[in-house]
Amino acid sequence: MTKSPRRLAARVAARLTLCVAAATAASAAGAAPFEDTMAQRMLACTGCHGPEGRAAPDGYYPRIAGKPAGYLLNQLLNFRDGRRPYALMSNLLAPLNDAYLREIAAHFAGLDLPYPAPATLDLPAADRALAARLVAEGDPARGLPACTACHGATMTGTAPFVPGLIGLPRDYLNAQLGAWRNGKRVAQAPDCMAAIANKLAPDEVGRISSWLAAQPVPAGAKPAAGFAAPPPIACGGVAASADQAPR
Amino acid sequence: MTLRRTLRNAGLAALAALLALAGLVAWLNLRGEEPLGPTSPRAPAGAELLARGEMLTRAGDCAGCHTARGGHFYAGGRAIETPFGNVFASNLTPDAETGLGRWSADEFWRALHHGRSKSGRLLYPAFPYPNFTRVGRADADAMFAYLQSLPAVAQPNREPTLGFPFNTQAALAVWRALYFRPEVHVDDPGRPAEWNRGAYLVEGLGHCNACHSARNVLGATRGTLDLQGGLIPVQNWYAPSLSSPREASVAAWPKREVVQLLKTGIAPQGFVMGPMSEVVVNSTQYLSDADLAAMASYLQALPPAGELEEPAAARAPSARGAALYKDHCVACHGERGEGVPAAYPALSGSRAVTMRSTANLVHIVLEGGFPPATSGNPRPFGMPPFAPVLQDADVAELLSFVRASWGNRAAPVSALDVARHRAAGS
Numbered sequence: 001m002t003k004s005p006r007r008l009a010a011r012v013a014a015r016l017t018l019c020v021a022a023a024t025a026a027s028a029a030g031a032a033p034f035e036d037t038m039a040q041r042m043l044a045c046t047g048c049h050g051p052e053g054r055a056a057p058d059g060y061y062p063r064i065a066g067k068p069a070g071y072l073l074n075q076l077l078n079f080r081d082g083r084r085p086y087a088l089m090s091n092l093l094a095p096l097n098d099a100y101l102r103e104i105a106a107h108f109a110g111l112d113l114p115y116p117a118p119a120t121l122d123l124p125a126a127d128r129a130l131a132a133r134l135v136a137e138g139d140p141a142r143g144l145p146a147c148t149a150c151h152g153a154t155m156t157g158t159a160p161f162v163p164g165l166i167g168l169p170r171d172y173l174n175a176q177l178g179a180w181r182n183g184k185r186v187a188q189a190p191d192c193m194a195a196i197a198n199k200l201a202p203d204e205v206g207r208i209s210s211w212l213a214a215q216p217v218p219a220g221a222k223p224a225a226g227f228a229a230p231p232p233i234a235c236g237g238v239a240a241s242a243d244q245a246p247r
Numbered sequence: 248m249t250l251r252r253t254l255r256n257a258g259l260a261a262l263a264a265l266l267a268l269a270g271l272v273a274w275l276n277l278r279g280e281e282p283l284g285p286t287s288p289r290a291p292a293g294a295e296l297l298a299r300g301e302m303l304t305r306a307g308d309c310a311g312c313h314t315a316r317g318g319h320f321y322a323g324g325r326a327i328e329t330p331f332g333n334v335f336a337s338n339l340t341p342d343a344e345t346g347l348g349r350w351s352a353d354e355f356w357r358a359l360h361h362g363r364s365k366s367g368r369l370l371y372p373a374f375p376y377p378n379f380t381r382v383g384r385a386d387a388d389a390m391f392a393y394l395q396s397l398p399a400v401a402q403p404n405r406e407p408t409l410g411f412p413f414n415t416q417a418a419l420a421v422w423r424a425l426y427f428r429p430e431v432h433v434d435d436p437g438r439p440a441e442w443n444r445g446a447y448l449v450e451g452l453g454h455c456n457a458c459h460s461a462r463n464v465l466g467a468t469r470g471t472l473d474l475q476g477g478l479i480p481v482q483n484w485y486a487p488s489l490s491s492p493r494e495a496s497v498a499a500w501p502k503r504e505v506v507q508l509l510k511t512g513i514a515p516q517g518f519v520m521g522p523m524s525e526v527v528v529n530s531t532q533y534l535s536d537a538d539l540a541a542m543a544s545y546l547q548a549l550p551p552a553g554e555l556e557e558p559a560a561a562r563a564p565s566a567r568g569a570a571l572y573k574d575h576c577v578a579c580h581g582e583r584g585e586g587v588p589a590a591y592p593a594l595s596g597s598r599a600v601t602m603r604s605t606a607n608l609v610h611i612v613l614e615g616g617f618p619p620a621t622s623g624n625p626r627p628f629g630m631p632p633f634a635p636v637l638q639d640a641d642v643a644e645l646l647s648f649v650r651a652s653w654g655n656r657a658a659p660v661s662a663l664d665v666a667r668h669r670a671a672g673s
Contacts, residue, residue, distance in 0.1 A: 095527075
């Protein structure tokens with residue numbers, strides 16, 4: 001099949017005109033031109049969660065780019081359905097259906113973007129050792145599982161439901177563990193992270209958060225494909241398959 | 248002696264007047280009611296009846312209140328917030344203990360038509376029976392058959408949190424004597440069938456005036472025919488007037504665009520946001536094009552009302568407002584407020600921007616939002632919430648700029664307006 005040169009020329013001219021028009025619009029508006037894409041649709045999210053969902057500078061709105069899709073979907077459902085009580089997110093998501101939330105989760109999960117440099121660690125050696133031990137081994141005497149048992153040996157998460165723990169600001173980690181302790185963050189029952197956070201002493205929360213925030217994210221880090229061993233604790237948010245993510 | 252007799256006579260007269268008044272209130276509450284007959288055994292409902300019942304239940308947006316956020320479908324539990332306290336929507340699933348499992352079709356009809364529960368207790372008009380009274384008996388039976396076909400969910404109903412005297416049956420009886428009378432829709436022979444069908448849906452099941460009409464101090468609307476706009480109590484979103492050309496009258500729209508708005512949530516001249524999104528998500532997107540066209544006919548024929556004169560702009564757009572617009576809005580809404588078709592609404596010439604009430608504008612800027620995801624618009628474009636980044640004074644400058652630019656000529660928004668809505672919305 002051959003293309004007529006005239007049609008090709010017309011097509012090139014049309015493309016060029018489009019490019020010029022787009023460039024003009026971009027420079028006039030000082031922003032990217034309109035595109036019929038998910039990124040364009042998701043400007044509602046990236047306003048707070050940072051460009052492309054890479055996290056805002058204040059450390060309060062977390063990075064969402066590259067987190068496992070099932071985890072992101074669970075959070076979207078938890079906000080929309082009122083388990084996580086935060087009016088801004090709940091109201092934003094209220095008019096959206098499961099199918100679109102699934103697509104939104106897949107969009108952000110699919111973004112493969114570099115992580116910022118880790119925070120500097122200002123913990124005394126004893127606190128460091130305590131944090132490292134709790135993360136890697138837990139505390140069997142208290143029935144506290146190791147973080148790495150679910151969140152992966154490299155703490156970069158386990159697809160599709162368990163998020164990574166590194167590459168996140170200390171304040172965000174502190175806020176989440178605190179919210180689980182006082183019932184402000186709620187996941188599907190059984191809420192394993194609520195149980196774990198409540199077994200931690202308040203000063204342990206601070207040390208673990210500081211230690212995690214100081215760990216560098218290896219280049220090309222990805223969530224593990226699956227659990228290395230059966231998870232040590234039952235979690236309502238971890239379904240047998242991604243299609244069974246709780247409603 | 249004479250004094251004592253006079254006092255006694257006066258007391259008797261007062262008592263008689265009180266009894267007469269109570270009798271009047273009781274009569275006004277019971278008028279038009281036939282005693283319920285013995286419950287007849289239920290005939291199994293056919294697929295056609297169930298489908299019609301489902302459509303009618305959608306038209307009534309019953310799920311909008313009777314399904315709690317993240318809760319079981321139709322199992323109730325959602326708080327209906329009113330200035331008098333909260334009323335919790337009840338369980339409509341056929342569970343025998345907590346739902347409608349032991350109800351008869353007659354009792355269901357009486358609830359819709361007379362606003363009384365199975366036991367005869369008067370219902371709170373948060374349940375819009377001043378509208379549902381207009382629903383025909385056959386339609387009520389179809390809805391009942393559909394609800395009885397749902398999976399039963401055991402979820403106990405919650406008691407309302409109303410203060411005295413609003414929590415008493417006597418107060419409800421007085422309210423009903425003042426504001427409620429049972430009625431059935433009767434077609435207007437002078438109007439086309441489509442208009443009559445629209446009237447039946449808008450005034451009855453659609454209960455549009457529950458939001459689109461102002462409420463008085465006792466929470467009563469100006470009646471099912473009034474759609475002249477009202478501030479929704481507690482939520483503080485303004486449901487615009489459907490009769491005013493300056494607000495949300497659709498008389499000048501092509502009818503297919505009115506249908507499109509109700510079906511998909513977006514149309515060339517307007518997007519649905521806020522509480523109306525719930526209505527589109529739970530109700531109107533499921534209605535047939537014929538029923539939506541009927542509703543459109545009725546709405547387009549509403550007599551124009553409200554302010555018809557051009558309001559004068561109080562102030563020229565400010566440089567600060569222009570700068571904020573350039574920083575935060577221009578990328579989507581455009582240099583001239585033209586928007587992007589089917590993605591971002593135009594702000595130039597938009598009545599949502601220029602109407603007198605600024606409540607919705609403030610809500611949208613502070614909270615952002617998506618138009619509803621519907622089968623006709625499954626992947627809507629969203630707007631970020633600006634509450635975390637813009638101060639009240641900035642929001643006021645920005646909105647004042649938008650209301651006075653590109654041909655818009657509406658009065659400015661004050662920082663106090665923004666602060667009031669921010670406080671109410673948080």
